[in-house]
Amino acid sequence: AEGEVLPIEQELADSLHVGRNALREAVKVLSGKGLIQTAPRSGTWVRHRDDWNLLDPDVLRWHADPNVATRKFMLDLLEMRRIIEPKAAELAAVRASRKEVGDILSAYEEMSVEGISQAQRIEANIRFHAAILKASHNTVLNHFRFAIAAYLKAHAARGLKVSAADDRADLERHRLIAMAIATGKAKSAYSLSVEMLRLNRSHFEEQL
Template structure:
């Protein structure tokens, strides 16, 4: 999606804050300095600052100026904040926060999906599964279809708040899928686990669906902890997903 001048300015300032260019508790540059640095009008800068205030990144006022807030005050359910963190690089603490969130949210969502999923929901998840299977057998973009599979499950819960929460979870899902894809036979070994989740949803069996998704989540958790423990660099989500190559 192509953003306008305001959207681009919000992105530039947001990325600068999340990456630590502007220190917590410190001031961001003045309006005039930002206008000159970014080549935009005062109106654009003011509207961008308002957007960042709404996202919890900064506070502004006559006595405090415009200052960067601590991370615990940022809106971590805002897709832009997640995207900026992804570009800056995930910290182990951030990834573990998301892992905890996933273990709380996704099993509950899958239980609901097993009760509420429509025929269209099932068809969308089946199509995503078919894309994963094709990528394993013929090569291609496995990660995108894996994301669609899990997004389909959350959508099938028929809960608007869970759908919004999935935007935050996407960052963790993409990270864990990238790590899984990099492991030898990782996607191939996880495919039947995905099938077990889908079959349980189709069978309208909430308990079985929850048990199956927990097996998937715990496997992903183990993979990520191995990467964090080895201090290898986590995947950068600003890059395209790594395709599977069939030899």
């Protein structure tokens, strides 16, 4: 829990059934991600959640685990997507290279393959959104691909039901976004992304 002081090194190692060297390495990793803090004579304690590096890929993955992900965390991720992705799509429509457009279209084509498994669909969807972020040519926006991947995987892991009609409509929205970017229609890419994510949130809230 936040603020909790961890046991001394040997006690913690014994309770976790690991060696002290392995424990020290783990503490170093968790400290680097902002989850815990160590100080001489004060020991090691769990930092406040506000101090955690929530954009770290590992921390995102841990939080998005369906066994621990809260409804609020999922909605926070979705809100972040609604802030970031429409602008990234707008920029991509202006800045994308021919290869980057090809990557976006290729990811969409993979998503739309009939009979594709859910796991393959998710990975293709992640590639689609990551390709758009990359095509924005903004290195900071590009880093948000980890957060989007975490959301998409966690969303799928929750097993939320999607009708065949809704699934086809979702694919069509992805196609329209891809084509807007490919044809340099920045305003359309932005507005289509806004609408897709609005519907995504609506569907998420209906089932939770």
